[in-house]
Amino acid sequence: MKNVIIIGGGIVGLSTAYYLNKEGYEVTVIDKGNISSGASFVNAGYITPSHIIPLASPGMIANGIKMMFNSASPFYMKPRLDVDFLKWSWYFHKSSTEAKVEKAIGVIKDINLLSRELFTDIKNSGDLGNFQLERKGLLMLYKTEESYLHEKKVAYRVAQEGLEVTDLNKDELRNIQPHVNIDAEGAIHYECDAHTTPNEIMPKLLAYLKQSGVIIKTQEEVVDLKTSDNRIKEIITNKQSYTPDEVVLAAGSWSGDLAKRLHLKLSLQGGKGYSINVARETGISVPAILMESKMAVTPMSGFTRFAGTMEFSGINNIIRKERVAAIANGASSFYPDLKINEAEIKSVKTGLRPVSPDGLPYIGRSASIKNLTIGTGHAMMGWSLGPATGKLITELLSGNKTSMDISSFDIQRSFT
Template identity: 80%
Template sequence: MAKNIVIIGGGIVGLCSAYYLSKEGHQITVIDKGDITSGASFVNAGYITPSHIIPLASPGMIAKGIKMMFNSASPFYMKPRLDAEFLKWSWYFHKSSTKAKVEKAIPVIKEINLISRELFTDIRNSGDLGEFQLERKGLLMLYKTQASYLHEKEVADRASYLGLEVSDLNNSELKKIEPNVNIDAEGAIHYECDGHTTPTEIMPKMLNYLKSVGVNICINEEVIDIKTSNGVIKEVITDKNNYHPDEVILAAGSWSGELSKKLSLKLSLQGGKGYRINVARNTGISMPAILMEAKMAVTPMNGFTRFAGTMEFSGNNNIVRKERVLAIANGAHSFYPDLEINFAEIESAKTGLRPVSPDGLPYIGKSASIKNLIIATGHAMMGWSLGPVTGKLVSELINDKKTSMNLAAFSPERTF
């Protein structure tokens, strides 16, 4: 039976949820506080990453955060602040950063990423969005030091053991696979299992498709209250309209935590800010890469090369810290010495907030206390990669179908 569904949030997760639900014949309204032209879904590295099997909450991360806390240009930055929610989240993050919990998360992260990778291909093959960049060249982990190599080699060996395609490239092999750019690196680990896209190409195409099939897209409209009765959402109130949905999907990214408070839910979530610089000239770069010592990503997208990075916990704001943008530009130059990112490119840098749960795993599932609410957020640095699979899982939950994978690890009710 067709349902009236409100999706709060118009990022990749919200739009993919609308995509799969529209195919089931439901009447869908997507509400977004912005105009769906910016934010994390537009400024990310565009990776599809089965190789990212280690969650953000891993041993040593809190120590790194404390060490870098007073350097606002550092790749992993936690701004010191007396904020009860942030302090509680930090404690949960610390508790989640154990070897045992990481081991438990690894196969789950691999599985959900592989499902999503195939769904990206299915979406392209459907023709619904027309043509868009979707390449499977893999991902290079470029390293300058033996220490970085040995650190990544442990991950690569584990990925290979799990059946993911990985190879080891020395300097001469690296030059063969990336012949048109000078790279200052000792070698690379090549995760052949990965792919990449251009987010600024896919997002508008997805929006246009959804509008064409009757999805109601409400932009520049902020949810200000959500009314419940007997454990059921009865009304979603925005600054422009009132909605009376059968089902609600909370996919508002970093703002999901604030909205969950209106429902008396304890959804621990922090916004992790990332930055990007686009270089719309020939760089010679044809392979996606993570520059290990610089802790940043490089992606050859349609029409430009994107340099992206940092994880900054400083509250839900869009402030662009110039020192962090410069750190990305300098990191790029250190690995590609012939490349100089110019002043105009640095000045046009953008930022976006990624929703980060304490254990680095997304929240995907039904609320235990509110019968008609599904939560889909908290994807950290895997939001783009996991957009399609999250949308598919949401659709399966709404339609009471067997889900494509076990969702226990992603339960919004889990404790830390």
């Protein structure tokens, strides 16, 4: 059986290893960290069929420029003279049209529904033991008429796609969240969504893969990729080298730099997010997005997570205190009886989400490197789409019909 090297041990890489292992492949995962931090651990844990509008949508670049000089803003693009960033920004602008958004809606819904089903299958299989997977939906909490009307349009489109959505007034919101004081005028409730605890699932998935014979190499960085006859013949790390039959590039925000070594153009930017865990009782039992604060709140196993921001400032793990403070302030704005304390603020974690110019993932085989498959660029839906991406990549490598049409995720697609 073919041996497959997966570069990247986030949710996409480990999900791919899970499904390839089930098909009998010899699988090795190489990660430059120790698979205990980053975007796959600090995200909001959402499984979101309701998120049918891609990040690249009309008005986003204008908002980014407006917020460019406010490093505490929810959507922050740090001004910098970087050719890749400038190209990506231009492609993002070109992708932010009504027509392209409309074209993306169906495929975003389909891959999210596929992933929701796969999360359920994984839980029912018992492979990982028990873990949190709850279908309580997602509340879009709003304070202003402007936010309500904006989300109402999205909700109408979500309902058109056949997904479950309800409009809640203040009293109905109180009924669904009786144990916490919420300062909001109401909510749009996307009942189609689910949530999990990433910090619970990732270690369980890692342990299962090791027990199942998948080789996991941590603290090992890929430094070069040698090609011959349009194939990757050798993967060289800072510790050793590998001779793969097939290679899966699932290195998140670092995928673009590795693609460059293969002379491939993979336009990607790392979008930094932050999360704060509150381990005391908050009374919050249903996940929510605080619309005016542009942040996510998730009741996880043993704590409540407050997460947010999309910061484009290059590949780094620098924590900006003003952005962390914005999350804490946003939480108390909607939950006035809750104040995130200094110790909780200091425990903040950060991670980089790989963002493509059109907000759609890259999933597919390379046209020029015959034994390379790529899975990255999921933006804020990386966690939600991890299992689906792993399943689709496995189907591609096995020569099976894919579970859905993936032409929109073509890694060679043009953005001009």
